[in-house]
Amino acid sequence: MSETTPPPVITIDGPAGVGKSTISRKVAARLGFTYLDTGAMYRAAALFIDRLGIDSEDETALQHALATVSIELLPAPDEFSDVEVVLNGEKVGALIRSPAMSMRASQLSALPAVRSRLTALQQEWGKRGALVAEGRDTGTVVFPRASYKFYLDASPEIRARRRALQLHAKGEEVDEKKLLEMTIARDRQDMERPIAPLVRATDALLIDTSDKTIDDVLLVILRVVESGLQPG
Numbered sequence: 001m002s003e004t005t006p007p008p009v010i011t012i013d014g015p016a017g018v019g020k021s022t023i024s025r026k027v028a029a030r031l032g033f034t035y036l037d038t039g040a041m042y043r044a045a046a047l048f049i050d051r052l053g054i055d056s057e058d059e060t061a062l063q064h065a066l067a068t069v070s071i072e073l074l075p076a077p078d079e080f081s082d083v084e085v086v087l088n089g090e091k092v093g094a095l096i097r098s099p100a101m102s103m104r105a106s107q108l109s110a111l112p113a114v115r116s117r118l119t120a121l122q123q124e125w126g127k128r129g130a131l132v133a134e135g136r137d138t139g140t141v142v143f144p145r146a147s148y149k150f151y152l153d154a155s156p157e158i159r160a161r162r163r164a165l166q167l168h169a170k171g172e173e174v175d176e177k178k179l180l181e182m183t184i185a186r187d188r189q190d191m192e193r194p195i196a197p198l199v200r201a202t203d204a205l206l207i208d209t210s211d212k213t214i215d216d217v218l219l220v221i222l223r224v225v226e227s228g229l230q231p232g
């Protein structure tokens, strides 16, 4: 690779609970790429802002605080686990994974100061090595020139069901009706914000995962990447 060629990036975007993390971790493991969970960064930033009690309307205070925040992502111990997030030196793992924190991250991720800081941090990752990046705007805004772009989708009912099973497996109490309401509300919030909304990049391959297993989705992505053909 020449010095001017950026490392390859695969982007996987889509709505809440569609399988982005699960699939991205597996794709990264298969290809030997680094996995970048951009949602984890938004979750950590939300926790950071709330802990400091910064007024989310105060753009200058937000910019100032975020300028020095440290958000590290440590590789997951296995392909079934989330990445470990270290916020200013503290492992914040489970603290940022609750449904309430998902909603808070979605709200605060609409703020320009939050988006510009995290986008810049994510683009730094792209300079360091081959990546599988997943989130809402990785194919549209963060890595618009990614080598391969995918957009996963499924109905809110299917996604809420998957999330309920996931939380249940972790031993957490779940109200599936409430989860569905939160999923729909979060989708709307993420899709309707003015900056970097959740939308399929025009050159991303749409994969409807509704009737597919995790392995089916993985196979579609690996086939495209290994064939060397652009999906768009």
Ligand SMILES: Nc1ncnc2c1ncn2[C@@H]1O[C@H](COP(=O)(O)OP(=O)(O)O)[C@@H](O)[C@H]1O
Pocket: 014, 015, 016, 017, 018, 019, 020, 021, 022, 023, 162, 163, 165, 166, 209, 212, 213, 214, 217
């Ligand atoms: N195609 C699929 N079929 C069935 N379950 C899936 C599929 N993709 C993901 N899941 C499950 O759905 C849950 C949510 O997946 P996750 O990867 O956390 O979604 P996201 O990162 O998009 O929020 C996980 O328990 C995962 O195992």
Ligand SMILES: Nc1ccn([C@H]2C[C@H](O)[C@@H](COP(=O)(O)OP(=O)(O)O)O2)c(=O)n1
Pocket: 015, 016, 017, 018, 020, 021, 038, 039, 040, 042, 043, 102, 105, 106, 109, 110, 134, 135, 136, 137, 138, 186, 190
């Ligand atoms: N690239 C990204 C990633 C996440 N976000 C925001 C919007 C999402 O609702 C929250 C949480 O994202 P995350 O990917 O962790 O959420 P899910 O795993 O899909 O439930 O962060 C974003 O605005 N841009």
